[in-house]
Amino acid sequence: MQIILGIPGGIAAYKSADLARLLANDGHRVRCILTEAGARFITPLTLSSLTAEPCYGSNPDQGEWRANPSIEHIELARWADLVAVVPATADIIGKAANGLASDLLSTVLLATRAPILWAPAMNTGMWAHPAVQANLARLRSFGHSVVDPDDGILACGEEGSGKLAQVAAIAEAILMHGAPKLSSLIGKRVLITSGPTREDLDPVRTLTNRSTGAMGIELARAFRDAGAHVQLVLGGDLPAPWGVETVRVRSALDMLSACEARWASADGLVGAAAVADQRPETFAAEKVKKGERPETMVLVRTPDILATLSAARRPGQWILGFAAESENHLAHASAKLQNKGLDAVLVNDIQGGRAFGAQANTLTPILAQGPQAPIGPLPKDELARAVVHWWGHQLEARGTVQ
Template sequence: MLTDRRILLILSGSVAAYKALELTRLLRKQGATVTAVLTAGGARFVTREALAGITGQRVHDDLWAAEAEIGHIRLARWPELVVVAPASADLLAKMAQGLADDLASTILLATRAPLLVAPAMNPAMWDHPATRANMALLAARGVATVGPGTGAMAEPESGPGRLAEPEEILAAITALLAPAARPLAGRHALVTSGPTHEPIDPVRYIANRSSGKQGHAIAAALAALGARVTLVSGPVAQPDPPGVTVVRIETAREMLAACEGALPADIAVMAAAVADWRVAREAGQKLKKEPGAEAPSLMMTLNPDILATLSHHAQRPGLVVGFAAETEKVVEHAIAKRRRKGCDWIVANDVSGTVMGGDANTVHLITAAGVEDWPELPKGAVAERLAARIAAALA
């Protein structure tokens, strides 16, 4: 897919730099030629020897090396794509301001190749107005971005700023260098993600622990393969996937209306953890706890079944994929759910542990042909694998 494509990979200072080694391995596996440039900060986390061993090329790290002469210009002219992964806040600021005080920043200023950056930094640094302004400036100049993701950091903090997974960066590179490899171009994909919030009164609601990480990753993976994606999302803290139309909702009824409003679609992936029930009558005022009074009884009613509705809709998508979050008899319950709902595939996962809100997932793909047991993977990798299966099914 990337045979003989020339990629210059710049690694700046981040504890996530180790992921660049796996990215390089994936690129080499696709047939790409990768040359690495290591900043002084990047060298704190990844060695020249490790990079040289994986790339099979000399690693460049010194603007003033005696043998370099005008090597930075040659390096700037050589690649078809320059990828900065990880891209630190410092290097992004240099790019935005046109500074050139080391080999990496000089190449970035001198190159005429397209640029792809994968930011990685502390959440406070990512949210700082200076970083936001720098990213907006780079985007206006046509610099492509992948990530960052949201999750736990090296510090005891969590939030947006995690380096995108190698599979996600690979998909972004493929989209830029091999547009013919975008098998879902011209297709419309509908994806749901996150929880729904079902109000009890003006301040309370029924919800679940879904973070939206898996659904958002699926939307991004389908977009990377060329699909036009509509993401219907419940309340989540995930950043919007780039290039995806996001429709935000609160309740299951709103999600169903948004899904029907997005039709027609070629693909529907119902990854949201929709609340099965809501209170039959929402209180107009906050329910008060009175001294000595019993706890209020909540009469429940069923929410609409979005997966079953789309599976039998007059504008039914050509491929309908459901999700089954189970805590026992995972595969058995998912097989029964696929038949009951009328969808084509079910992605089943055991959510009795830390899957909801976590960064990894172990899933089983249930189709009419049988059951595929997938190994534990980062949620981004699950999304890439599922998107690839969808593309193959629609080919």
């Protein structure tokens, strides 16, 4: 990708150097534009050294913004596949929301037809101010993306919202724009379940499994990058990916109700969660003491989420299931496909502890017509992209593109 990184005068400007380095090392071309205030926080020398590209400023008299041999602001606006402003100050957000073009960065932001992404960072009071929020809402209404700031202790000593998002999260949001889209998935609403469920016995004890949720999170990223609108219903403790609407759940019952609330408006479902089949019959509100309870635990069945949603599906909705099997995996997965009325099942062979938390994994897709060529072994992020690619092409071939 060809990325313009606009760096205004915020205290977090030093983090932009790290972002520029990360993107350049990943093979992208990065050209930085400093505002006059930005140049007080970080130098052009640092940025041009890290990116091996020129760094631009605001002063035409010092050759930072040239009229010759090309008109620089138009040339840069055309060159960019994406313009990111990191850290976005209240000032530049206000200028761009109102169409002002008083320096090179604000002029490029007005002239470009490339996607624009903002990563704001400022004092909590500034961030909460209605003027800043109204300006950001206006930028969103122009189709710009915003990576919201994190909560934390700010440089000014205050604690609250306004801290620049993690550099890795900003990089992920930038790179999402460059990922190839799949026509069968653009704008489609995909509901994904991921992670373990936890079935509590009392406030301290729980029944769970060894799933981490990593695979479902990578699938959420891959569907998002392919152009889908993703809703992720997530168990476990892993952080949610950027740009994915995430609902955190604990038990199988929580997961089912979160899915039921969203299923009717979805185009497809990916059931990647490791849902507990049973839960304790009773939950004790206070911690159970030794000897207070019989040594045998009574378990009851949890609802079958995939089967429940499959029974409620409307025409055109598709469902991808996952199966983790330790023996006879293809036969078990084919039975799951038929019994639950799924469109495809991706089988994980978990013999010998494979799959859970493992770095590289293989999935074998099963369709009604039988097993397909295995996908992998690949690291989970690449595997997720390969699965989404495979499924996107299946949808195209089936003519389900609406």
